[in-house]
Amino acid sequence: MQRIGVFICWCGSNIAATVDVERVAEIMKSEPGVVYSANYQYMCSENGQQLIKQAIKEHNLTGIVVGACSPRMHEATFRKAAEAAGLNPYMVEIANIREHCSWIHKDMEEATEKAVVLVRTAIAKVKLNAPLTAGESPVVKRALVIGGGIAGIQAALDIADAGFEVDIVEKNATIGGRMAQLDKTFPTLDCSACILTPKMVDCAQHEKIDILSYSEIEDVKGFVGNFSVTIRKKARYVDETKCTGCKICMEKCPSKKGLNTFNMGLNTRPAIHIPFAQAIPNVAVIDPEQCIKLKTGKCGICQKFCGVGAIDYEQKDTFIERQYGAIVVATGFKPISLESFNEYGYDDNKDVITSLELERLMNAAGPTNGVLLRPSDGEHPKVITFIQCVGSRDTSGCGKPYCSKVCCMYTAKHAMLIREKYPDTEVHVFYIDVRTPGKNYDEFFRRAVEQYGVDYIKGMVGKVYNENGKLMVQGSNLIDNEQVTIESDLVVLAAAIEPEPSVRKIATLLTASIDTNNFLTESHAKLRPVESPTAGVYLAGMCQGPKDIPETVSQASACAAKVIGLLVKDKLKTNPCVATPDEMMCNGCSQCANVCAYGAITYIDKEFRLGGGKTEVRRVASVNPAVCQGCGACTVTCPSGAMDLKGFSSKQIMSEVEAICKK
Amino acid sequence: MKISYYPGCTLKTKAKDLDVTARLCAKALGVEMEEIENWQCCGAVYPMATDEIATKLSAVRALDHAKHNGGKLLTLCSACHNVIKRTNEDMKTNDDIRFRANNYLQLDEPYGGEAEVLHYLEMLKTVVGFDNIKKAVVNPVKRKIGAYYGCLLLRPSGVMAFDNPENPTIIEDFIRAIGGTPVIYPFRNECCGAYVSLKNSDLPKQKSKKVLMSAKEKGAEEIITACPLCLYNLQVNGEGTLPVKYFTELLAEALGVQV
Amino acid sequence: MTKEEYVETINRISGTDVRKCMKCGKCSGRCPAFKDMDIKPHQFVSLLVKGDVDALLESKAIWHCLSCMACVERCPRGVAPAAVVEAVRDTVVRMQGNNGVKAEDIPPVVDELIPQQLLVSAYRKYNK
Amino acid sequence: MKDVEMKMLERAKALLGSGEVARVIGWKKGEFYFDPVPASFESVEELSDFVYNGFCGANLSKYLIQMSKKEGKTAIFLKPCDSYSFNQLVKEHRIVRENIHVIAIECQGKLDIEKIKAQGVSAVTEVEEDGDTVKVSSLYGETTLNKEDILLVKCATCKSKTHQAKDEEIVLHEMPESKNNRFDEVEKLEAMTETERFAFWKLQLQKCIRCNACRNVCPACSCIKCVFDNPASGIAAKANDSEFEEKLFHIIRAFHVAGRCTDCGECSRVCPQNIPLHLLNRKFIKDIDGLYGEYQAGETAEGKTPLTSYTEGDKEPNDVVDGEAK
């Protein structure tokens, strides 16, 4: 005989203000099978859990229902409590009377009535629950970091320092990412390369780290603790093991007109090139679109001059398959395309540039060797106007609805650096709001205004146009209620940032969820900010949301801590809510295996006893519980109903349906 | 082919040149513009107020006529195009306006935005094709020409869907097709201010001078437009900075069509 | 009409949601008639949010707005300041004796080049 | 057809006689000429009852599930339409292909005794098919009937006269394809109003007596234990106990065979209440063709069914009506 206990939580006033919790608990007392029903202010608290444990023991409960917040919140908590009291943790069901009831309904009568139905539904289900035991699966002690920017580098170093093998997969020819392109970093103004390149070198020299540059993720199989990843190493037409990075090939290459993407296309580079001086690996790569030999078959000059014979025009993409226990996604960002913002004249005027382009123009290793010269004529710009929020906070459909977070600070940095280096330059900044939350951030911005005399104009720019060789920036000055036009030599646009587009494919392969802006979704905005909802996948840096370098590095280290926590385990508990076939009913028809995304179903020939001492060998399905993820696709495909899902059995769901429909 | 054509008030009076040259050129390019019967003035300005119905009805009548006569309605005057296209969008997407307009008009079958409003330039681009125009040119217009779009053709871009509102190209493509060199200048999509010229003569003057100066600075030798109001304003208030013509006049010149 | 009714009317006939405004001023940064407007495009929006009907109804800017839609086109939040201007103007001209174009405004001998549409639109826009 | 029967008998004798096969599945004489019954012959002697005539409409393939488990090879006579069911059973691992010898036989469409009776002819003793007409002999004399009028429902809209599986073939005459479109009736229903359709199906399904004949004859309904007999399924029910039950039964049955049903038409043929059950299955076939591309279950013995495959651009359920998206 079932002995069910019901526990109704007030959640302070979160539930109790709209649901008459005492009445719900009272009603449940007379439900068939219920032997105990109570209500308490905070069931999830130590005392609340104690109450549950005590009741389980005192009343010999065979199953419990907790009417509380979403199971996504505290199911694990209550399962643990039940287990501590000697009840199988899977004999616990949650009735979500907060998110699905008290928080969305105002009328107490209505909400209470619904809460009663929801609790009854959970009782109906729990009566059919069966004790389940979690299985175990092994953990591969190796991590994969996707993306070799500062986020990926930091995560990899931290994981490797803990003694685990790490592979960094970077789609570009070098690690370093966006940070390698920056000149100085706020709010301390230290040189970006000076703090990043030592970390890059650490990665290269770390015995536990393997850098797979110029490589992409091709396929992902498996699950937490045991991912199997196929990596495509793109042909770079240079043997990595032989190239010494002497750069003679770059000098000799006759095809020198390729856009230098590292310098944001502000200058050119040869077809064979090393992206920048401190590249890791310091190995050349050939752009096949630009290489004369690869396009026409004629040339081969680099091969002739290469002293170590590293050039290999025949190189093909290769595929590596490796096993990992955990995966960190750190795919980073890019500035948005400005094609929907022609009012700022980016396409028509060379001297309208983005902030990232300005970084390269200011960088000592950049196209102008760090001298600020305007792209159109190489002159020193005397009046520079910055425009903030280009495409950020834009709900019109042209841009992004979110705040890009870093622009206010880097614009202050740029303005300050320009005034510092070229005091005769006039600097204006059009802004909507200046957002500077962060340690020493507002102080930094105020220095730009107070110490460096940067002119901040509250208002947006309506139009940038070229007149008599000057860039006319026409915008609002809302403080003075004026329309102003500033004759400028250079206009810098703080373009909104967006996740690197390749993240979509990676998210699909990992079955990690992605939001409407293509940012990867974290498992919980506050409490699990670096975990993807997909177990074993962690998120670092801009791929999860706009953030600056300090935040990115913190998040990367947090990821590393999570990964280390996973990799130190030898085995993982697996979800016991998996599919199981009733072999007596299985036809062996193979329909279920056809829909299994994990390959968890195989078929075996099994001997069955018939009546009268006879036996029969039949083909029946067999589910690998370590591989099954418990989606249930097979259960519906199975025509005989032989396949069922533990924890979500057909009978359980049917009983829930009945409980809800009963009027 | 035949297309229903809505000329509008000004093209029958002060802007006859636009109407006449457009028809002749279309004919030369194999398109017959069939003026719809009993058209009424579109009102010359789109009423934005959501409760304005009566002022949109003449546009709806013209649209309904086009719906039953080939489905396309050709316009030429920028103002008519703006009014009719935006009214058509209302009839398509605004339940309230559609209901009330139909209630008023009592057509045999309610009108729900089925017709397609096509500007003469769009017709040249999509129906005739600029490549075909290029082939038909006998007298290439070898001049540096500035396109003046003004406001009505382009905005609001969500509804007009005419071209990129900040960086339009259709008139420039047209100029290339007739053998000219387009001059791109920043004020080609700025309003010339003509609408307020009865109340305020200063603003239209300033604005038209600004437009023409901007074009002249970038090397334009003449300006073309599709709007009679802009043409008037730029000619009268532009103080002769540059000659201003209808684009169809240049088309006629290029095609060798005798007016 | 009470003040609240005016606010309601202007909001309704403008068909735009002024609360979406984030006060960036891009509309006024783009407006070609900015200098002639006593109340600027962004102020039409903020005054309506505030409910300052008197200031709106007394504004002279309603006769200077070019209806060129530049402000509407570029608003990053999908607000239409020009529609607010028109809603205020309509509210004004619908009151008796407030026609914006009077017979005496039309020159006795109309400039012979003036296109019809200018006269038609002036009457449509500024008169009841 | 006599020559075909002779040839079949000859082959059956040879196969059994040589020991090449342990049994032959075919038809044997029933009580009357017009009710031959499926039978398994295990010796040459037993073949004395062997028959193949215009009334051998039954689809024999389902018998293989049990028969092919027995010792030795099984030979079976399959008409073109039966060969689809055969392939589907192989695909679902219900039968082992290697243990079966398929003899593909000629079929000119099988006859419906009820329809003949409806034409006023009873006590039929023999029929002789001759192109578009059939000479029917009865105790009361001879009549010539139009073949089109007396074909089984499933044969009137025959989907194909091509065998999809065979080890040998006995086809002595040309088998012309049916000119009728099998989806006509489905389309007629689709064209009705919702209320009319509901009335149609209510009228039809309330005739159901839950005898399970449709389920028992259906080669796709080959489960060891049917969900309707399985208490764990939550829908088990032995008999109709409400107006809804029979709808539930027929909807779920149709859904379970969707993508697997070869449209052999046996369900309608055996229904004692003459419910046009094939119109349920054909609806799924038509919708699948329209939404996911032409698919004929049983055409091959390999590959996934439409319900165990997908494309990223599949239509949305809310938009789908009658095999296309609104």
Place this chain on the structure above:
Amino acid sequence: MQEVTTEKKEFVPNIVAFCCNWCSYAGADLAGSSRLSYPANVKIIRVPCSCRVNPSFILKAYQQGADGVILCGCHPGDCHYVTGNYYARRRMSLLFSFLNYMGIEKERTRVEWVSAAEGQRFSAVMNDFVKTVTALGENRKLTDLRVKEGE
């Protein structure tokens, strides 16, 4: 059949919503934590994935007196189980078309894809669905009348 005469009350439909654990159920949670209301007559059953929903669950709901059934899952391409919702989509497409063929109101059953981030959408979808089902009125065609009389 017996007509039960009761006082004419405003019809409040009974609606069963099947929500996949990863997207839609989380979307419903988000609707809750954002306080975006929808009618109380929508009751949610948590399933791991939309592909767990057997057509027989839906028919059972109707049999037991539900007036509408809605199935919510992750957006196609975003399924936590990679492909589950693709199978659900095909199954439901065929089932819906089939119910329509049987003369049963098509609008009573619906599929919506709601992500974990779409609390707003979840609430909007439910409000709209309740409106649709209320307009359709009580589910008569698929209800087992006997179940109600037994009360």
